[in-house]
Amino acid sequence: MSGQTATIIGTASAAREQPPASLVGPWAWARRNLFGSWWSSAVTILLGYLIVRWAWGFIDWAVINAVWSVPVASNPLDTAAPCRQMAGVGACWAVIGDKWRFILFGRYPYDQQWRPALCILLFIALYGVSANRAFWRKELLYIWVATLAVIAFLMWGGVLGMDYVAQDQWGGLPITLILATFGLAFAFPLAVVVALGRRSTQLPAVKFLCVGYVELIRGVPLISLLFMASVMFPLFMPEGLNPDKLLRAQIAIILFAAAYLAEVVRGGLQSLPKGQYEAADALGLSYWQKTLKIILPQALRMVIPPLVNNFISFFKDTSLVLIIGIFDLLTAGKVAMADPTWTGFSTEIYLVLAAIYFVFCYAMSHYSRSLERKFSRARNR
Amino acid sequence: MSQTNEAPEAAIVLDRVNKWYGAMHVLRDVSITIGKGERVVVCGPSGSGKSTTIRCINRLEEHQQGRIVVDGTELTNDTRALDTIRREVGMVFQSFNLFPHLTILENCTLAPIQVRKMPKAEAEELAMSYLRRVKIPEQAKKYPLQLSGGQQQRVAIARALCMKPKIMLFDEPTSALDPEMIKEVLDTMVGLAETGMTMVCVTHEMGFARQVANRVVFMDRGEVVESGTPHEMFENPQTERLQTFLSQILRGH
Numbered sequence: 129m130s131g132q133t134a135t136i137i138g139t140a141s142a143a144r145e146q147p148p149a150s151l152v153g154p155w156a157w158a159r160r161n162l163f164g165s166w167w168s169s170a171v172t173i174l175l176g177y178l179i180v181r182w183a184w185g186f187i188d189w190a191v192i193n194a195v196w197s198v199p200v201a202s203n204p205l206d207t208a209a210p211c212r213q214m215a216g217v218g219a220c221w222a223v224i225g226d227k228w229r230f231i232l233f234g235r236y237p238y239d240q241q242w243r244p245a246l247c248i249l250l251f252i253a254l255y256g257v258s259a260n261r262a263f264w265r266k267e268l269l270y271i272w273v274a275t276l277a278v279i280a281f282l283m284w285g286g287v288l289g290m291d292y293v294a295q296d297q298w299g300g301l302p303i304t305l306i307l308a309t310f311g312l313a314f315a316f317p318l319a320v321v322v323a324l325g326r327r328s329t330q331l332p333a334v335k336f337l338c339v340g341y342v343e344l345i346r347g348v349p350l351i352s353l354l355f356m357a358s359v360m361f362p363l364f365m366p367e368g369l370n371p372d373k374l375l376r377a378q379i380a381i382i383l384f385a386a387a388y389l390a391e392v393v394r395g396g397l398q399s400l401p402k403g404q405y406e407a408a409d410a411l412g413l414s415y416w417q418k419t420l421k422i423i424l425p426q427a428l429r430m431v432i433p434p435l436v437n438n439f440i441s442f443f444k445d446t447s448l449v450l451i452i453g454i455f456d457l458l459t460a461g462k463v464a465m466a467d468p469t470w471t472g473f474s475t476e477i478y479l480v481l482a483a484i485y486f487v488f489c490y491a492m493s494h495y496s497r498s499l500e501r502k503f504s505r506a507r508n509r
Numbered sequence: 510m511s512q513t514n515e516a517p518e519a520a521i522v523l524d525r526v527n528k529w530y531g532a533m534h535v536l537r538d539v540s541i542t543i544g545k546g547e548r549v550v551v552c553g554p555s556g557s558g559k560s561t562t563i564r565c566i567n568r569l570e571e572h573q574q575g576r577i578v579v580d581g582t583e584l585t586n587d588t589r590a591l592d593t594i595r596r597e598v599g600m601v602f603q604s605f606n607l608f609p610h611l612t613i614l615e616n617c618t619l620a621p622i623q624v625r626k627m628p629k630a631e632a633e634e635l636a637m638s639y640l641r642r643v644k645i646p647e648q649a650k651k652y653p654l655q656l657s658g659g660q661q662q663r664v665a666i667a668r669a670l671c672m673k674p675k676i677m678l679f680d681e682p683t684s685a686l687d688p689e690m691i692k693e694v695l696d697t698m699v700g701l702a703e704t705g706m707t708m709v710c711v712t713h714e715m716g717f718a719r720q721v722a723n724r725v726v727f728m729d730r731g732e733v734v735e736s737g738t739p740h741e742m743f744e745n746p747q748t749e750r751l752q753t754f755l756s757q758i759l760r761g762h
């Protein structure tokens with residue numbers, strides 16, 4: 129008898145836990161959000177029509193009518209003839225087939241291009257390893273140093289029977305990855321130090337220096353910093369002591385990125401409740417113990433989204449080195465477009481460049497979201 | 510370091526301590542001497558300077574005039590003296606202030622490992638023994654926000670004890686707790702008092718004061734107005750201010 133009652137109550141409450149089927153599922157969602165009123169239905173239909181039309185037009189151009197390859201012509205200027213017949217109707221992916229090695233590696237000696245290719249893979253492997261929390265320990269630092277050393281060694285060569293390749297012959301994706309990776313790897317720690325310095329109450333001189341640095345750098349656009357690095361800086365340097373152009377651009381990017389990241393980190397430091405500092409003080413932790421064990425781990429977790437936002441934007445900002453003649457991915461693409469054989473097919477090249485940038489940036493943002501989820505789970509449940 | 514001529518058994522000496530926040534005079538000639546093993550409860554209306562007083566003892570706040578001597582060491586701008594004192598003085602806050610990114614066990618072992626340079630295994634053993642004493646060893650692997658308020662405050666007490674302090678400061682340890690959790694924290698503190706720990710406790714829990722305090726100090730508007738045994742203070746208040754305060758407290762409870 130009592131068992132029966134319990135069953136009845138059980139089903140009744142179970143039924144109440146689950147909303148009726150008409151309220152869940154994709155159809156219910158669509159009805160609620162897309163067709164809630166005649167006005168929203170009208171907007172949905174109009175936008176839906178535009179999206180479908182545009183998408184169809186794009187597929188038509190990019191896939192159905194596209195020219196994927198062209199036969200070798202006796203006159204190089206005629207190579208693109210099959211593409212030109214389809215101009216405006218179909219995409220000419222043949223230009224990518226012909227130019228991809230130039231876009232990826234720039235003017236790096238053709239028969240040596242396995243070296244920058246290997247560097248790209250090393251960079252990607254490095255990102256992959258760093259993203260894995262199981263590797264978040266001291267050894268990761270050594271992995272970074274070793275990998276970056278191997279990359280430098282592969283790019284320059286000159287030993288172990290590899291030809292020496294001067295830095296002004298480097299180009300394409302490795303340059304973009306070098307600028308972004310070294311840039312952020314140095315800018316981030318610098319930013320943390322500057323942010324800490326800016327909040328220092330004990331050392332007013334340090335604080336003044338940090339505030340001055342951040343305000344000065346934030347006050348100028350990256351382009352002018354790059355110009356300064358490439359044009360003005362050599363004027364002040366003694367003869368013979370002139371670091372190469374890539375290094376100067378790299379330093380400009382580091383200084384620029386660090387100023388912005390420092391402000392993000394400072395936001396994180398400020399958002400920590402005062403009680404955390406007091407508890408650490410009361411336990412007798414020293415400034416650095418408190419900072420490294422209590423303050424930074426929490427402050428940095430809190431600012432993951434804006435940090436990654438900045439990372440993504442600096443990754444793309446490295447393309448500004450175009451204006452001082454450094455041969456990064458975008459520059460290589462622009463030079464490829466200027467090839468007389470393939471004039472008129474810049475859209476295809478731009479699309480490929482955009483896709484490459486997108487892959488890296490999307491990976492960053494995807495990773496940051498997973499990181500946020502992990503941290504919030506560890507803290508709350 | 511200056512010579513101290515107080516009795517050697519004094520754990521804490523506050524001698525005519527003054528403090529201002531800007532133009533606001535928040536501590537006026539506060540003098541309290543607390544002997545080793547003594548348990549002192551500080552009470553008084555809101556804003557009377559109770560927190561400021563005990564926070565001056567481990568220099569979370571700086572005093573501007575007068576002398577503070579803790580365990581024979583005077584608090585000055587000498588950072589070494591401060592390090593010594595903070596190692597010997599544990600503190601429990603109203604809002605727990607556990608480190609949310611560390612597990613309960615890590616919260617407890619951090620300072621012994623970092624400050625006392627204790628080996629990790631030893632620190633963990635010590636932490637577990639204190640977690641058993643505050644009756645939550647089974648929570649060691651959890652994170653602070655997964656615990657109830659009363660449990661968090663008991664962890665905070667264990668965390669402070671892991672530094673093996675000679676003196677414990679409590680700033681309204683039960684004020685942020687729901688009524689049903691107050692008792693578990695107070696019981697822990699009573700247990701601690703029985704071990705002979707020197708304790709300074711800001712609280713309005715008069716039952717607790719009666720049970721464990723050797724002495725009650727009543728503060729109002731930055732001054733020590735009256736002090737004495739709980740019995741003297743509660744049964745026979747001398748000043749009108751204390752009488753008013755006690756009647757308000759009793760009405761409030």
Ligand SMILES: Nc1ncnc2c1ncn2[C@@H]1O[C@H](COP(=O)(O)OP(=O)(O)OP(=O)(O)O)[C@@H](O)[C@H]1O
Nearest residue numbers: 530533535553554555556557558559560561562681
């Ligand atoms: N950081 C600060 N800046 C300025 N004034 C402060 C600061 N901290 C405290 N005060 C003031 O000092 C006085 C004493 O404060 P304190 O926190 O010591 O009081 P309290 O007795 O602990 O009160 P409560 O029971 O509300 O905790 C109050 O008037 C308060 O407003």
Ligand SMILES: [Mg+2]
Nearest residue numbers: 559560561681
């Ligand atoms: Mg207070």
